[in-house]
Amino acid sequence: xxxxxSSWSTALVRISPYTFAAIGIAISIGVSVLGAAWGIYITGSxxxxxxxxxxxxxSKNLISVIFCEAVAIYGVIVAIILQTKLESVPSSKxxxxxxxxxxxxxxASGIIVGxxxxxCGLCVxxxxxxxxxxDAQNSSLFVKILVIEIFGSAxxxxxxxxxxxxxxxxxWPSKG
Amino acid sequence: xxxxxxxxxxxxxxxxxAIVRGYRSGLLxxxxxxxxxxxxxxxxxxxxxxxxxxxxxxxxxxxxxxxTTIVEKCTLKLVDEYKQMLCQATEPLSTFxxxxxxxHMIDNVVLIVTGTLHERDVQELLEKCHPLGMFxxxxxxxxxxxxxxxYRLVLxxxxxxxxxxxxxxxxxxxxMNIEIMRNxxxxxxxxxxxxxxxxxxxxxxxxxxxxxxxEADRRAVNITINSIGTELTRDxxxxxxxxxxxxxxxxxxxxxxxxxxxQVRGVMEKYPPYQSIFSKLSYGESQMLDKAFYExxxxxxxxxxxxxxHYGVFFAYMRLREQEIRxxxxxxxxxxxxxxxxVHDSVVFIF
Numbered sequence: 001x002x003x004x005x006s007s008w009s010t011a012l013v014r015i016s017p018y019t020f021a022a023i024g025i026a027i028s029i030g031v032s033v034l035g036a037a038w039g040i041y042i043t044g045s046x047x048x049x050x051x052x053x054x055x056x057x058x059s060k061n062l063i064s065v066i067f068c069e070a071v072a073i074y075g076v077i078v079a080i081i082l083q084t085k086l087e088s089v090p091s092s093k094x095x096x097x098x099x100x101x102x103x104x105x106x107x108a109s110g111i112i113v114g115x116x117x118x119x120c121g122l123c124v125x126x127x128x129x130x131x132x133x134x135d136a137q138n139s140s141l142f143v144k145i146l147v148i149e150i151f152g153s154a155x156x157x158x159x160x161x162x163x164x165x166x167x168x169x170x171x172w173p174s175k176g
Numbered sequence: 177x178x179x180x181x182x183x184x185x186x187x188x189x190x191x192x193x194a195i196v197r198g199y200r201s202g203l204l205x206x207x208x209x210x211x212x213x214x215x216x217x218x219x220x221x222x223x224x225x226x227x228x229x230x231x232x233x234x235x236x237x238x239x240x241x242x243x244t245t246i247v248e249k250c251t252l253k254l255v256d257e258y259k260q261m262l263c264q265a266t267e268p269l270s271t272f273x274x275x276x277x278x279x280h281m282i283d284n285v286v287l288i289v290t291g292t293l294h295e296r297d298v299q300e301l302l303e304k305c306h307p308l309g310m311f312x313x314x315x316x317x318x319x320x321x322x323x324x325x326x327y328r329l330v331l332x333x334x335x336x337x338x339x340x341x342x343x344x345x346x347x348x349x350x351x352m353n354i355e356i357m358r359n360x361x362x363x364x365x366x367x368x369x370x371x372x373x374x375x376x377x378x379x380x381x382x383x384x385x386x387x388x389x390x391e392a393d394r395r396a397v398n399i400t401i402n403s404i405g406t407e408l409t410r411d412x413x414x415x416x417x418x419x420x421x422x423x424x425x426x427x428x429x430x431x432x433x434x435x436x437x438x439q440v441r442g443v444m445e446k447y448p449p450y451q452s453i454f455s456k457l458s459y460g461e462s463q464m465l466d467k468a469f470y471e472x473x474x475x476x477x478x479x480x481x482x483x484x485x486h487y488g489v490f491f492a493y494m495r496l497r498e499q500e501i502r503x504x505x506x507x508x509x510x511x512x513x514x515x516x517x518x519v520h521d522s523v524v525f526i527f
Contacts, residue, residue, distance in 0.1 A: 038183075045186045049194025053201060126182045130484055133194060137201050
């Protein structure tokens, strides 16, 4: 046990690792969905307005909405993976360094995935809005702007990969 | 904050921005203008316009067609589009859209007051008013005898009320004073619009400041050229210049003392953006100045469409439509009077 019992570091390590893990899971799904929703409304409002003059753009430009939606799905998948990593340990071992490490790993994984998906959703949404407006004027531009969107949606994927690698090392101390 | 409009603009303005960009794609192109310039009669013009977006507005017109009818129907289309946008807009876009029409309101007020001075019938004058600038009590303008009555009876209830503080005098309305009143009102309107755009901030303020500054400078040059040789004193002239724009304040000092067009040219050539306009004109010529200014304005308006998530596109679209209606009027007049060689004198291509 640490000597001086009233320091901030003591306070931090006495928070249960389950708290951090639960918050991580909540952030992973909550913030990802925020990013997806933000992106979808940015794209959707432009798409509806532009489709009045040029109805042919609607079916192709739903791809932008699908890319935004994918971001929310990444968040759900990672949240489900993270919650399978939660195990109970006996109360004597809750504050062991290994337990703390597992709790922090899940927390970090949740933050990584959540915020990567937030900015990815925003990015894809803004590009999708410009894509809809350009497509309405000149249909040869659609595929070119779609390439930009694909690069944008790769950002969410990076977040998911790193998040899953982080969570893979979340091993709680074994019982006994 | 400039640069982050993309995150929240679409909440209130995304749909209307997409709509206005759709309207913009319906503006007449160079190919359309070429077809129209080769028309032999007004019936041909009507036929060509039926193939464009003006079709539904012109097809029920009986022949013989007049140029004023063509212009009226095209303006009607603009008014319909404007009203559709205005009724779906929320603040601050709705205020912005209303600001765009105050210039027409000022023109209508001056039209009715001038017409009453020359003893024309009020109904006839009301028909000549621009539909975008109508307000409810406009017909009562014919009753006023001087500016104070004008303000007290009619204008205090309109959006133009704050612009009148500088020109309420008990002087009678005569031609000279009416022109001064028009320019004073327009100066107050431009400054108010400029302040409003600055308050909006972000991309809107940057783009609109540029367009409004050009407008203010253009009006300064026009006021100067039109008042050369009249009894307008230098101080009066300087009072009509707006207090923003590239020419403020040093250019205004020099313009106020100019006595002929070459001196004006000398002043303007010190400013690089306007140098290119004046270099197109040979010495002593001012007829082409209007067209040169229109071309420059159209160039700047088209550039505002290059950026997304700001309100400048609405202003630019309204102005480009008005330019198109001016083009159509010129082409129709040339065709109707059989002077097709002069058609290209005043048509400004938008694309």
